[in-house]
Amino acid sequence: QDGRIMRCNGVEGVSPNDGRLCVKGRFGYEFVHSADRLTRPLIKREGKLEEATWDEALDLISARFTEIKNKYGSDALAGYASAKCTNEDNYLFQKFIRTVFGTNNIDYCTRLCHASTVTAMLKAIGDGAGSNPIEHFETTDCLFVIGNNIIETHPITATYVKRGSVKGQKIIVVDPKWTPLVRYATIWLQPRLGTDVALLNGLVHIIIRNGWTNRKFIEERVEGGMEAFKQLEDLTSSYTPVYVSEITGVPASKLEAAARLYATSPTAMIATGMGMSQQITGTHNVLSLINMMLITGKVGRERCGINPPRGQNNVQGATDVGCSPSFYPGYIPVTNDDNRRRVAEVWGVPFETLSPKPGLTTVEIMQAAYDGRIKGIFIMGENAMISDPNLNHTEEALKRMEFVVVQDIFHTETTRFADVILPASSWAEKEGTFVNSDRRVLRVRKAVECPGEAKVDWKIIHELSGRMGKPMPDYHDESEIFDEIAKVTPIMAGISYERLEKGSIQWPCPDKDHPGTPTLYLDRFNTPTGRAKLFPVEYIQQKEKLDGEFPMILNSGRLLYHYHTATMTRRTKALTDFVNEAFVQINPGDAVRYGLTDGSKVRIESRRGELETQVRISEDVLEGELFMPWHFTESQVNRLTRDELDPYSRIAPFKLSAVRITKV
Incomplete structure (x- = not known):
């Protein structure tokens, strides 16, 4: 009303929300109209931020980034994308970093949350996304939730879990901290922090000892079959319930009960979260979890699989469209020459200008800045000075850079280090698409106008690209950007705005006649052989030691x-x-x-x-x-x-x- 949001409602009949919103979705929109919104570009002059015109700001950015690139080389520049921006925003941002900066130093907050999960899943089963539709959280017989406070961090998904519990679903919760989900748990395992690999190896040991494995699945769908299984059996043979209990603090009887419940349930799904991934052993944690899933055959069927509910509105989509130092859109490795040629052809740039060298990750970018190797950074919708680890180090890294640009909707803890600040758009002020936790591509539609002189993110990137001598196509609207995403991203090749007007589509969707894929791996895994891989891993004690000083x-x-x-x-x-x-x-x-x-x-x-x-x-x-x-x-x-x-x-x-x- 009168250009302001008055109320937020969910849309009934649209999955997975079906009219429901979490407390942040229903009531958390006041910020859109906050008086604190950035409305004009700002340039730091003699240590003070002053208002500037868009021409002044973009010309300065163009000149300084070009100067750094010419003086130090492309890899002296980097970019942080945003899990809060649309696929279209993020796609053009990573394209800008790769074609204008000429580097793969592009990352975002997934490196601070689910990178371990994605890495492990890509290695073992071939896709770094949830294998099931969110509706299966209600209908699976057994739900194994580990390191995920799902009721508070994923409230809509949690509604399916609660309904499943009422209908008799069995829930295993693994968390060192009590969370509201424990109220619904059949079994709660409360391990000491950092002992996840030992716990999961212990569950695998119990499953193997009791013959609760699925030999047919292992022989037909696991690379190496029973020979690979034997390696896992040998490694986990020492992880007896008594030994694992000593490490984790979880009673042996509870380990036995949890292993039995998961392995013998007709269907079972895993939900894994930050508690598993945000560790030095994060990748090994998730590989151990996948081992348990594979030997029981609890994947490749309806209501079976592994799912990492994502923490922001488009953290899944940002990786899908290429905001990664290692992958182009669609998880295509940057190191492969054929991939580079195909991407270069779609983008209309010389093949040789796309770097074949994987870029630096989020934390590595800050370390490189601290060391003097990264001289300039373009940050879009990320607040590194709250979200990055070891903030004292991050602060010094930002200070040491020669030029910092932040594109955001508010002043943040990070903007105080910026040489130029660009006022951007919130979710309410743009058209585009997001991808949610079950790979569902959804349309988002503009509700209100940007405040003041603020602009939609992709339009800022598009204009800056032209000023730096690398003009992008003249996209008339967001649908044309998505059409380009579909051309370069095999998993979204069959998706278009026209189809999304009729409803959401879950990738992979390889052609325009494909209905989308609610459940992954029904026929094969997305690996070169079509089979999944077991990765036996040992428990390793955490490097950060407790002592008398830090107990x-x-x-x-x-x-x-x-x-x-x-x-x-x-x-x-x-x-x-x-x-x-x-x-x-x-x-x-x-x-x-x-x-x-x-x-x-x-x-x-x-x-x-x-x-x-x-x-x-x-x-x-x-x-x-x-x-x-x-x-x-x-x-x-x-x-x-x-x-x-x-x-x-x-x-x-x-x-x-x-x-x-x-x-x-």
């Missing part, structure tokens, strides 16, 4: 009422009325030990940084462990986390930081 482990995560760095949700009173302050959860036993009561002010320190916050005493966490939500800028949890990386996925271990806590 506790800090875990971090999200809350129902806030969205990641809280740039939007903390500008929405309907949400901040519920929670708007940082806190740390501590077990009652530890609270007594440290002389703390509810509301006590404390300082938490790690080997990298410190913060102050207030205490909430709770039995939700085990003794020796702490939990903090990471949304709040006044208590930046990632000042404490470390930037060591999983060697395969290059993700940082946000879940395990050795800390000490003292009363202030």
Whole structure:
């Protein structure tokens, strides 16, 4: 009404929401009309940000990025894409980084969340996305949820889980912290932080010992068949329930019960989350999980599979359309010459101008900036100064860069390091598409106009590309950008706006007559042989050691009422009325030990940084462990986390930081 959003409603009959919205979707729109919105470009002059015209801002960006490229080479530049932007925005952004900058240094926040999951799934089964439609969360016989606070972080998916529970669905929850899902659990396994591989190897051991494996599936659909299975059997033979219980703290009887329930259920699905992926061993964690799935044959059938519910509106789509240092759109490796030729032909650029060298990941980009190798960065809709690990290091890296551009809708903790700030559009002000957790491509439609002189993200990228001497095609609207996505992205080749007007489509959809694919792997896995792979992996103790100086482990995560760095949700009173302050959860036993009561002010320190916050005493966490939500800028949890990386996925271990806590 009068150019303002008055109410948000879900659309009935459109899956998977079917009219339902989570609290953020239904009430979290006030930020769209916030007086804090960026409405004009800003340029830093003599240390102060001043308003500028679009011509001034884009000309300066063009000149400075070109100067850096000519002086230091293409790989001295990098870009952060955004899980909050549309497929069309992100597709043009990665195309800009690759064709204008001339580098594969393009990444985004998936490197901070599900990169380990994607890496493991690509290695073992060939696709880095959920294998099932969200509706199967209600109808599968057994749901195995590990490291995922699904009720608070994926509320719509959780409605299917709750309905399934009422109908008799069996739910296994694996989480070191109590979450609301435990209320619905048939079995709750509460392992110590960082012991997931040991726990899963223990479950595999029990399944094999009791003969609950699916030999036919292993022989027909697993690469190496029973020979590969024997290698897994040998490795897990030492992971007896007693041994695993000593490592994890989970009673042996509960391990036996969970293994039996998952393996013997007619159908079973896995939901895995940040608790599994945000570790140094994240890739191994998920590979161990896939091993359990494969030996029981709980994939390649309806209501069976593995699903990583994604944490933002388009974190799936941004990777699908190529915001990755290793893959073009559609998970096509950048190292393959045939791939480069095909992509270059669609883009109308010389094959030789597309770099065959994989780029740097999110954390690696900041390390390279710290070391002086990355000189300039273009950040679109990411708030690195809240979301990146080891923020003291990230802050210094941003300071050392010669030129930083941030394209966003608000001032953030990151914009204070920007030389130029470009005012962009929110989801309510643009046309386009998103991809949700079950690979469902959905249309998003413009509701209101951009405020002031703010522009739609893809139009900014398009104009800047032309100013830097690499003009892109004259796209008349978003549908033409999507048509180009379909040409270069095999998994979306059959999708178009015309088809999406009639309803969502789940990729892969290889041609215009294909209906889409609700369940993956019914006939084959997306691997060269068509078979899945087992990856036996040993449990390795975490590198971050507890000692007398830092005797506790800090875990971090999200809350129902806030969205990641809280740039939007903390500008929405309907949400901040519920929670708007940082806190740390501590077990009652530890609270007594440290002389703390509810509301006590404390300082938490790690080997990298410190913060102050207030205490909430709770039995939700085990003794020796702490939990903090990471949304709040006044208590930046990632000042404490470390930037060591999983060697395969290059993700940082946000879940395990050795800390000490003292009363202030």
